Amino acid sequence: MFHPRMPRGSRAAILMMTALAAWLAAPVARAVPSFARQTGMACEACHTVFPELTHFGRMFKANGYNIDNLKPVRGITATKEEMLALSGLPPISLMVQVSQTNLSKNLPEGTDLGTSQSGTVAFPQQISLFYAGKIAPGVGSFIQLTYGNDSGSVGIDNVDLRWADNRLLADDRSLVYGIDANNNPTVQDLWNSTPAFGYPYASSNAAVPAIAGTQIDGTLGQDVASCHGANGAGTDQFPRLAGQHAQYLLKQLRSFQSNLRDMAVMHGVAQGMALGEMEAVAAYLESLSGA
Numbered sequence: 001m002f003h004p005r006m007p008r009g010s011r012a013a014i015l016m017m018t019a020l021a022a023w024l025a026a027p028v029a030r031a032v033p034s035f036a037r038q039t040g041m042a043c044e045a046c047h048t049v050f051p052e053l054t055h056f057g058r059m060f061k062a063n064g065y066n067i068d069n070l071k072p073v074r075g076i077t078a079t080k081e082e083m084l085a086l087s088g089l090p091p092i093s094l095m096v097q098v099s100q101t102n103l104s105k106n107l108p109e110g111t112d113l114g115t116s117q118s119g120t121v122a123f124p125q126q127i128s129l130f131y132a133g134k135i136a137p138g139v140g141s142f143i144q145l146t147y148g149n150d151s152g153s154v155g156i157d158n159v160d161l162r163w164a165d166n167r168l169l170a171d172d173r174s175l176v177y178g179i180d181a182n183n184n185p186t187v188q189d190l191w192n193s194t195p196a197f198g199y200p201y202a203s204s205n206a207a208v209p210a211i212a213g214t215q216i217d218g219t220l221g222q223d224v225a226s227c228h229g230a231n232g233a234g235t236d237q238f239p240r241l242a243g244q245h246a247q248y249l250l251k252q253l254r255s256f257q258s259n260l261r262d263m264a265v266m267h268g269v270a271q272g273m274a275l276g277e278m279e280a281v282a283a284y285l286e287s288l289s290g291a
Helices: 008-025 033-039 055-062 246-257 264-270 275-287
Strands: 073-076 082-086 092-101 120-136 139-148 153-168 174-182
Touching: 033 092, 033 120, 055 174, 246 264, 246 275
Parallel strands: none
Antiparallel strands: 073 082, 092 120, 120 139, 139 153, 153 174
16 A cells, blocks of 8 residues: 555556566466466467467367357346357457567668667567457457557557357268458468468567568558558548559658668568569559549
8 A cells, every 4th residue: 555645756666566576477378368268278288389279279269269168148038048148258368579689780870770780679579469269159359459669559460250150960070160350361270380370470670671571471461451441542540542653652662661661560561572563552552543
């Protein structure tokens, strides 16, 4: 309990130290903790070499993240028919990522990458909030919101929404079917072995980016729901792209690719694009009316 005459600065310091102690005391998780809480199993039950999945992990994902060991909140009618079944514990988890980047040689002056020097520490590099687990019977989610210190903003990261059901076939084999909606190609993979889950799992914001990469390696991630609105018309947070001059758009894409403009989301989009692809995108956006 705080003393009434204790200075506000001391109170703030005590709160910060308490929060830091709680964070340091938290056990290290090898997977999303809300999944472990929901199933009552250790991370190793679903994962082999993280993040790849075991057979049980694949069935858990295929069935819409619905296997659980928690008492749900239920609603029953007068005729004892179930009309509501929700998870009693919100499937929320937190991830904090810290990094230190060391380069064999400092970058030369004039590169406009002032933070890309040896010994750069990012604390945090990113913070992610997960809503991951069962929502209702047959419906589950893996939703990641991420703050990146390079952009200083919070955005939607990987999203995987699933509805699934089971049927027993005539030959006693089971059929799992359903619908998956996601914003990053390959995040729906039942083995967790494709680019959305591939090594490196995270890259430094201070290191020099790769010159080129394949389109499947993150280029299309988080692009399904367009930040710039339908037909590039813009939103309250993101500018209009439709009708902009192609040369201007090309210049911005190249700046994002080389990190001359510091924005993690756009760097992720541009880093795997070849020059011809950027020119085609710029020409297409110039041709749009945005209406």
